[in-house]
Amino acid sequence: xxxxxxxxxxxxxxxxxxxxxxxxxxxxxxxxxxxxxxxxxxxxxxxxxxxxxxxxxxxxxxxxxxxxxxxxxxxxxxxxxxxxxxxxxxxxxxxxxxxxxxxxxxxxxxxxxxxxxxxxxxxxxxxxxxxxxxxxxxxxxxxxxxxxxxxxxxxxxxxxxxxxxxxxxxxxxxxxxxxxxxxxxxxxxxxxxxxxxxxxxxxxxxxxxxxxxxxxxxxxxxxxxxxxxxxxxxxxxxxxxxxxxxxxxxxxxxxxxxxxxxxxxxxxxxxxxxxxxxxxxxxxxxxxxxxxxxxxxxxxxxxxxxxxxxxxxxxxxxxxxxxxxxxxxxxxxxxxxxxxxxxxxxxxxxxxxxxxxxxxxxxxxxxxxxxxxx
Numbered sequence: 001x002x003x004x005x006x007x008x009x010x011x012x013x014x015x016x017x018x019x020x021x022x023x024x025x026x027x028x029x030x031x032x033x034x035x036x037x038x039x040x041x042x043x044x045x046x047x048x049x050x051x052x053x054x055x056x057x058x059x060x061x062x063x064x065x066x067x068x069x070x071x072x073x074x075x076x077x078x079x080x081x082x083x084x085x086x087x088x089x090x091x092x093x094x095x096x097x098x099x100x101x102x103x104x105x106x107x108x109x110x111x112x113x114x115x116x117x118x119x120x121x122x123x124x125x126x127x128x129x130x131x132x133x134x135x136x137x138x139x140x141x142x143x144x145x146x147x148x149x150x151x152x153x154x155x156x157x158x159x160x161x162x163x164x165x166x167x168x169x170x171x172x173x174x175x176x177x178x179x180x181x182x183x184x185x186x187x188x189x190x191x192x193x194x195x196x197x198x199x200x201x202x203x204x205x206x207x208x209x210x211x212x213x214x215x216x217x218x219x220x221x222x223x224x225x226x227x228x229x230x231x232x233x234x235x236x237x238x239x240x241x242x243x244x245x246x247x248x249x250x251x252x253x254x255x256x257x258x259x260x261x262x263x264x265x266x267x268x269x270x271x272x273x274x275x276x277x278x279x280x281x282x283x284x285x286x287x288x289x290x291x292x293x294x295x296x297x298x299x300x301x302x303x304x305x306x307x308x309x310x311x312x313x314x315x316x317x318x319x320x321x322x323x324x325x326x327x328x329x330x331x332x333x334x335x336x337x338x339x340x341x342x343x344x345x346x347x348x349x350x351x352x353x354x355x356x357x358x359x360x361x362x363x364x365x366x367x368x369x370x371x372x373x374x
Contacts, residue, residue, distance in 0.1 A: 003068070003104040008058035014040060017058055020070045021094045022283055025150065032144040032275045033283030034132075038244075042127070043072070049236035050127035053078040058092075059108045061101045069095030069102060073109035075116065076127065078231040087371075088113035090123035091132070094151070095158070102158040110374050122167055122229075122371040124149060129230045130241060134170045134344055134367030135159065142174075142364050145305050145341055146274040149367070164370035168228050170344030172365035173356055177332045177339060182358045188319045189326035198265070198320065200327050201256045206246055209254060213242045216256055216267035223310040227346055229369065245269070245307070252335060253304060255327045257311075257320055265312040268324045270332075270340065272301035302338040309352070321355050 008017050018039045025031035041047040043056060054076050061069035074089040090109050095102045113121055125133050136144075136151050144150035192198050203209040214235075221233040233241075249271055257266035311320050332340065344367055345352050 003100050004062040005104050005108050006060050006062060007108075008060060013060065014043065014058070016067060017060055017070050017092075018043075019283075020060070020067055023067075024094055024096070025152075028150075028152075030141060030143050031150045032146055032278050033281075034146075035278065035281075036283045042131075048127065049234065049240050050131075052234065052236065053231070054127050057109070057112050059105055061095065061105050063096075063098065063101060068098065069093075069105050071095075071105040071109055073112050074123075074125070074127065075113075075118070076125075076231060079229065082231060083229075085120065086118050087120040087122050088116070088118040088374075089125040090121060091126050093124055093135075093155075095155075097152070097154045099158060099161055103162065106162050113374055119374060120371060121164075121374050122369060125229055125369060128233060128237060129224055129227065130233075133229070134369055137169075137366050137368045139172070139365030143275055145172075145343060146278050147305065147307070148172075148344060159370050162372070164372045167369040167371040169347045169369075170367050171347055171363055172344055172367075173342045173361045174364045175340045175342065175356060176360040177337045178329065178359065180333065181326055181329055185322045185326050185329070185358060188322040192319050192323055197260055197318075198323060199258050199260075200323050201258055202327065202331075203251045203254050206251070209249075209251065210242065210246055212256060212264060213246065214238060215264045217241065219264055219267050219312050220308055220310040222312055226313075227349060252331050253328065255324065255331075257323050259315070265315040266310065266320050266324045268309045268328050269307040270304040270328060271307055273303040273305050273341070275305075302336070304332065304337055304340045306340055306342050309355070311351075316351055325355060 006013070008014050015036070018036050021031070022033045025033075043058065045051045054074060056075075057073045059071050059073075060067055071093045072091045074091055076089055080086060088109065090106070093102075093105065095105060110121060124135050132147065132149050134149065135155055136149060137156055140153055193200065201212070217233060217238045221238075224230050225232070249269060253270035253272075255268055256264045259265050309324065311324065342356070
C-alpha cells in the first residue's frame with residue numbers, strides 16, 4: 001500500500017503527531033518522552049514566541065492505515081538572516097524502519113522548501129539553541145536526557161540514503177562528581193574572589209532569581225552567539241524560557257557571577273534529572289506525571305542535568321568559569337550528587353570542553369546535524 005502523507009492541521013492531528021514517538025519507542029528502556037503539553041505548546045503559534053521569526057509545517061505518514069512516521073519542516077528567518085543562509089530545517093523526524101516512509105516524509109519538507117525558494121535543508125534543528133537538536137549517532141544504550149532527542153540506530157542509515165551528510169556534531173559527557181573540590185579550580189576561584197573583582201551569587205528565593213534571570217540569559221545569548229546554528233534570543237523567547245524554568249529549578253544548583261559593577265558575567269543552571277520521571281509519566285503531566293516530577297525534584301537524585309553554563313566572552317580568559325564550577329561542584333558534593341550530564345556541546349566549542357578537563361568524565365553520547373543541497 002502506498003504511503004500517505006498528511007499535513008497536520010487539527011488539534012487532534014497535532015496530538016497524534018506529538019504522541020507518535022511514545023508509541024514507536026514504548027518498549028525501549030533508554031527512550032525518554034517529552035512532555036506532551038510542552039510539545040503541543042512548542043508547535044502552537046500563540047504559545048511559542050519563536051513563531052515571530054519562524055514558520056513550520058508538520059506532517060504525518062500513514063502506512064496500511066496506521067501512523068508510521070512524522071516530521072516538521074521549520075523555516076527560521078532569524079537564522080538565515082544572521083548567517084546569510086538560504087536553508088530550511090527539519091525537526092522531530094521519527095519513523096519506522098521503512099525507507100519509503102522516511103523518504104516520503106523528507107520529500108514533503110523538501111518540496112515545501114523548494115516552493116519557498118530555499119536551496120538547502122538541515123537538521124534536526126529546532127526553533128533556537130535551547131530547542132532539541134541533533135540526531136543521536138552514538139550512545140543508544142544510555143538513558144536519554146529529558147531535553148534531548150532519542151532515536152533508533154537505523155535512523156543513520158536512512159539519513160545516508162536520503163543523501164544527507166554531516167554538518168556538525170554535538171558531544172555529551174557524563175561527569176563523575178568528585179569527592180572534594182578540585183584544588184586548582186578552588187585556588188583560582190578564591191584568588192579572583194579575594195581580589196574583589198567578582199562576587200558569586202547563589203539563590204534562596206525565586207523572586208531574586210527571576211529578577212536576575214533576564215540579564216543572565218543575555219549572557220547565555222552572548223556566549224552562544226558565535227556557535228553553529230544559533231539565533232538571537234528575543235526578549236519574548238527569554239521571558240518564555242524563564243517562565244517555564246523558574247518554577248521547576250532547584251535553587252541549590254543555580255549560581256551567577258557578577259563583576260564589581262554588579263553585572264552578571266556568568267550563569268550556571270543544573271537540574272535534578274527528570275528523565276526517569278518523564279519516562280514513568282509517559283510524557284503526560286496528568287494525572288500522575290506531576291507526582292513523578294515533584295518527587296524527582298524534591299527527593300534525593302544522584303544525577304543532575306546541566307541546562308546552561310555560560311560565561312560572557314569578554315570574561316572567559318580571566319578564570320571566571322572556575323568560580324562557577326567551584327560553586328556548583330561544592331553544592332553537588334554537599335548534596336551527595338554522583339553524576340552530572342552536560343547535555344549537547346558542539347564538538348568545535350573548545351572553551352566549554354576545556355572546563356571539564358579536571359574531571360573524571362565519559363563521552364557517552366554523540367549527535368549530529370545533517371545537511372543537503374536541494
